[in-house]
Amino acid sequence: MxxxxxxxxxxxxxxxxLRQSSAVQFEAIGKAxxxxxxxxxxxxxxxxxxxSDHAATFLRxxxxxxxxxxxxxISPSMSSIYGRxxxxxxxxxxxxxxxxxxxxxxxxxxMARRGGAxxxxxxxxxxxxxxxxxxVVIPINAGExxxxxxxxxxxxxxxxxxxxxxxxxSDASLRRALDxxxxxxxxxxxxHTIDLFAxxxxxxxxxxxxxxxxxxxxxxxxxxxxxxQFPAEAYSSAEVRHGPWQLxxxxxxxxxxxxxxxSSESQNAVVSAYRAxxxxxxxxQDIGRRSAENLGNMIAPLIPLPGFYRAxxxxxxxxxxxxxxxxxxxxxxxxx
Amino acid sequence: MxxxxxxxxxxxxxxxxLRQSSAVQFEAIGKAxxxxxxxxxxxxxxxxxxxSDHAATFLRxxxxxxxxxxxxxISPSMSSIYGRxxxxxxxxxxxxxxxxxxxxxxxxxxMARRGGAxxxxxxxxxxxxxxxxxxVVIPINAGExxxxxxxxxxxxxxxxxxxxxxxxxSDASLRRALDxxxxxxxxxxxxHTIDLFAxxxxxxxxxxxxxxxxxxxxxxxxxxxxxxQFPAEAYSSAEVRHGPWQLxxxxxxxxxxxxxxxSSESQNAVVSAYRAxxxxxxxxQDIGRRSAENLGNMIAPLIPLPGFYRAxxxxxxxxxxxxxxxxxxxxxxxxx
Numbered sequence: 001m002x003x004x005x006x007x008x009x010x011x012x013x014x015x016x017x018l019r020q021s022s023a024v025q026f027e028a029i030g031k032a033x034x035x036x037x038x039x040x041x042x043x044x045x046x047x048x049x050x051x052s053d054h055a056a057t058f059l060r061x062x063x064x065x066x067x068x069x070x071x072x073x074i075s076p077s078m079s080s081i082y083g084r085x086x087x088x089x090x091x092x093x094x095x096x097x098x099x100x101x102x103x104x105x106x107x108x109x110x111m112a113r114r115g116g117a118x119x120x121x122x123x124x125x126x127x128x129x130x131x132x133x134x135x136v137v138i139p140i141n142a143g144e145x146x147x148x149x150x151x152x153x154x155x156x157x158x159x160x161x162x163x164x165x166x167x168x169x170s171d172a173s174l175r176r177a178l179d180x181x182x183x184x185x186x187x188x189x190x191x192h193t194i195d196l197f198a199x200x201x202x203x204x205x206x207x208x209x210x211x212x213x214x215x216x217x218x219x220x221x222x223x224x225x226x227x228x229q230f231p232a233e234a235y236s237s238a239e240v241r242h243g244p245w246q247l248x249x250x251x252x253x254x255x256x257x258x259x260x261x262x263s264s265e266s267q268n269a270v271v272s273a274y275r276a277x278x279x280x281x282x283x284x285q286d287i288g289r290r291s292a293e294n295l296g297n298m299i300a301p302l303i304p305l306p307g308f309y310r311a312x313x314x315x316x317x318x319x320x321x322x323x324x325x326x327x328x329x330x331x332x333x334x335x336x
Numbered sequence: 337m338x339x340x341x342x343x344x345x346x347x348x349x350x351x352x353x354l355r356q357s358s359a360v361q362f363e364a365i366g367k368a369x370x371x372x373x374x375x376x377x378x379x380x381x382x383x384x385x386x387x388s389d390h391a392a393t394f395l396r397x398x399x400x401x402x403x404x405x406x407x408x409x410i411s412p413s414m415s416s417i418y419g420r421x422x423x424x425x426x427x428x429x430x431x432x433x434x435x436x437x438x439x440x441x442x443x444x445x446x447m448a449r450r451g452g453a454x455x456x457x458x459x460x461x462x463x464x465x466x467x468x469x470x471x472v473v474i475p476i477n478a479g480e481x482x483x484x485x486x487x488x489x490x491x492x493x494x495x496x497x498x499x500x501x502x503x504x505x506s507d508a509s510l511r512r513a514l515d516x517x518x519x520x521x522x523x524x525x526x527x528h529t530i531d532l533f534a535x536x537x538x539x540x541x542x543x544x545x546x547x548x549x550x551x552x553x554x555x556x557x558x559x560x561x562x563x564x565q566f567p568a569e570a571y572s573s574a575e576v577r578h579g580p581w582q583l584x585x586x587x588x589x590x591x592x593x594x595x596x597x598x599s600s601e602s603q604n605a606v607v608s609a610y611r612a613x614x615x616x617x618x619x620x621q622d623i624g625r626r627s628a629e630n631l632g633n634m635i636a637p638l639i640p641l642p643g644f645y646r647a648x649x650x651x652x653x654x655x656x657x658x659x660x661x662x663x664x665x666x667x668x669x670x671x672x
Contacts, residue, residue: 042423043379045406050578061411065418070381070427072406075397077547077574081599082401087378091406104574149579204540204567211413226579229586231540233569238413238440238671242386243485243562246662250565263417266672277664326582328613335574336602 006324007147011309015182021141032136041092044071051150052096058215059161062298066169076104079111080336089116098153099332100128109133122160124153147324177299188288194311198280202253205232209257213301217257227312237270253280260297342660343483347645351518357477368472377428380407387486388432394551395497402505412440415447416672425452434489435668436464445469458496460489483660513635524624530647534616538589541568545593549637553593563648573606589616596633
């Protein structure tokens with residue numbers, strides 16, 4: 001294991017993946033935009049499981065804030081279990097998947113096409129059944145991913161969706177921010193080390209984010225389970241003030257994920273209130289602050305992610321776990 | 337406290353609330369259907385926080401399965417933090433709230449109206465600001481709720497939404513099932529006692545459900561946090577097989593919520609696989625089996641809920657907690 005573990009190599013590849021995927025993604029995005037015929041979709045429907053579903057949450061918020069279109073997370077069970085054809089006329093459906101091989105996701109993508117959506121897949125494996133089922137294939141282009149936990153493919157999927165958004169919204173500043181992101185990630189990684197020690201000693205934890213950051217907080221909470229066997233749950237910083245707040249009476253830690261500038265005030269207020277309860281708090285709001293200032297709202301939550309992934313690997317090794325191969329998991333989960 | 341606690345009285349009132357709300361809800365639903373002008377909505381948008389949001393999840397699945405319309409959970413932050421007007425033309429927006437007083441929910445309801453949705457509120461407090469903001473008010477009609485944790489108002493909200501669905505879908509069997517539900521709940525309560533002892537001794541737990549049952553599993557997981565200070569997270573029985581499954585290596589218990597007949601095979605397979613890991617499992621699939629057989633798919637997940645609420649109160653008392661007043665919570669959470 002040690003430093004030649006697959007997951008550490010894949011985390012290190014993230015900036016390169018983001019740089020190299022730009023041209024090939026914009027070519028595919030051109031096809032998607034052409035197929036939409038200049039019409040703004042009336043709904044962003046998304047499909048995904050696990051990490052991919054969290055990238056989809058991130059994108060639903062980003063598309064909603066930027067374009068004013070509502071987002072719908074379509075459960076694969078709607079077709080795989082209930083055999084229900086949804087009416088998706090006028091919708092853009094984004095199916096996110098690393099492997100493109102989960103049977104329920106492939107089936108759900110077919111249902112979305114028959115329901116009238118333009119279906120675009122953000123996928124890493126271009127030879128997968130999913131890539132053959134859809135209207136437009138946007139490659140994550142992350143190369144093979146050997147570790148079971150997705151890292152470079154998650155970041156690549158989030159960036160691919162934002163690149164699509166830059167074109168649909170004609171947002172030149174978001175496009176420039178995406179071009180700068182690899183450098184910012186490298187610089188942030190040099191200047192910050194995330195330490196999960198106090199968090200994973202607790203009984204459980206919240207990871208809080210707001211807006212697009214909620215999707216990335218979901219990803220962080222999932223990875224805490226997957227890599228460190230640590231039970232963490234993601235919440236919006238408003239939602240956590242409802243019933244979940246009662247766990248502040250117990251040994252429940254809190255990770256305040258980095259949010260955009262617009263929601264940081266609300267997020268900081270929750271972090272402060274939680275700190276006053278005397279529980280362990282890891283606040284990532286300041287990570288990459290200077291370099292993030294010019295990047296705008298959508299990008300900020302992605303900045304702590306490589307460092308967080310690396311901190312998870314370190315914590316797993318300290319606990320005697322193999323971060324490349326979580327014992328009960330496999331790379332393709334065959335659910336229906 | 338003991339048997340005269342407010343929450344126990346409110347749980348006992350559930351069958352009566354469901355019986356007495358029928359007429360007043362159908363009157364309001366008539367107005368909603370008239371306002372829709374015979375058109376099937378192209379989107380079910382929902383808004384809610386905490387328990388109310390879980391009732392909304394339950395309803396999005398039920399409306400999707402029954403009517404084939406996609407569902408969208410609209411985050412209140414979209415208007416309260418991001419100031420974004422969503423385009424919701426042709427959508428039916430259901431805003432679920434016990435109090436009708438959370439500022440972000442009231443603001444989001446106004447955004448939905450300006451965005452072109454027909455906005456109906458399922459609300460308990462008819463004098464609330466929310467009731468004045470919307471097109472149609474469907475009363476939960478649960479009477480005053482004194483305990484901080486919602487119980488009768490949750491069941492009432494779920495039933496109100498299903499009553500709307502019976503009319504939109506012309507589903508006479510669902511309507512009959514709703515009429516029978518209060519009797520089934522009373523009968524189930526007499527014949528079954530739910531024991532949470534082995535679950536709340538674990539470090540954490542999953543509550544799994546599928547389809548509409550996922551919303552009720554979310555409600556159960558929230559109540560475990562709120563009333564017993566026990567960290568539980570809800571998952572679909574497909575989603576839990578991804579990264580979260582790794583927690584089966586640790587002291588993580590599992591509650592298999594009762595699902596509908598269509599998804600019970602998939603659910604049972606997960607419960608069996610989890611049991612094989614040797615962790616504590618509470619399987620509610622068989623609760624009210626005989627009486628549920630004639631009730632169809634949508635209703636089944638509601639059947640264990642009163643017994644589960646009561647089990648939570650018993651567990652809280654054993655742990656020396658006050659189930660009426662979780663220490664860090666208040667009845668109206670003022671988030672923006």
